[in-house]
Amino acid sequence: MATQMISLSDDSREYSVKVVWTGGKSGDVLVSDKPTIRTGSPPEFGGTREFHSPEDLFVASASVCFMDSFVVFTEKMHIRFESFEVETKGLMEKVGRSYEITRLHMKTKVVIESEDLRSKMTRALELGAKYCYVANSMKCPTEHENEIVVR
């Protein structure tokens, strides 16, 4: 069975997932109490298209962490936004004899209610990026292109 997240202390947390091979280049990712993620190699590495690839998950982990980190700062700053979306591109390149993700590019669009919120929202996006601990755990740099639109 997949085991649960164990909180070691306030300063350290452990996350556990289990991957069970299901055939070909596919497998199930099991995280305790959460929906199963079906994964597999992307077509360019001899797999199928319908499952999330490890590369998708990698790019997704930084994107979702950035969203959460941004939300945390908007709460701390007591500001509200109408919508948030981020589109992330991850570039994988050959480095030496192997591949690596060498760059992440995040294009974010935030919709706000009034112009007065713009500077605070810009700050929340900046801080969200700075404290995104998943992106901070990756070797590659993350570039941000932010757009703030008044509804």
Add this chain to the structure above:
Amino acid sequence: MYSQVRTLSQESHEYRVQVDWTHDRVGDLLVEEKPTMKVSAPPEFEGPEGIISPEDLFVAAATSCFMTTFVTFSKKMRFDFKSFTCQGMGTLQKLERGFEFTKLLLKTKVVVDSKETKPKAEKALELAGKYCLVSNSMKCPTEHENIVIVG
């Protein structure tokens, strides 16, 4: 709109994902042609229970990449295996600048049907650890504990 993976050349690929915020610390992860995944901050960072978190995705990316890389080497080395399961554990630690993943531990169990295949499977696991592009894209070291069983 989010678009497909684009092959730039044989040596580089681009991966695209989109995250749309829905409410609180919850959003939808969109990858073209793949099932939409609900994502959120984990409960220890004030998210709801039961939803895949960025931390889960980070650990899952490395764990599933290790699996697909192992499958690739098993094909190159022309051997079959009966099952593969890998438990991935990631440690998130508070450093000066904020949290970061400082360690990944992958505990893998492979079942093969003959004694002759065992050394090949062990070699394939070793090579998969070395060429796993996702863990090679992370700052933290990855430790492996492999066991190959004849059964």
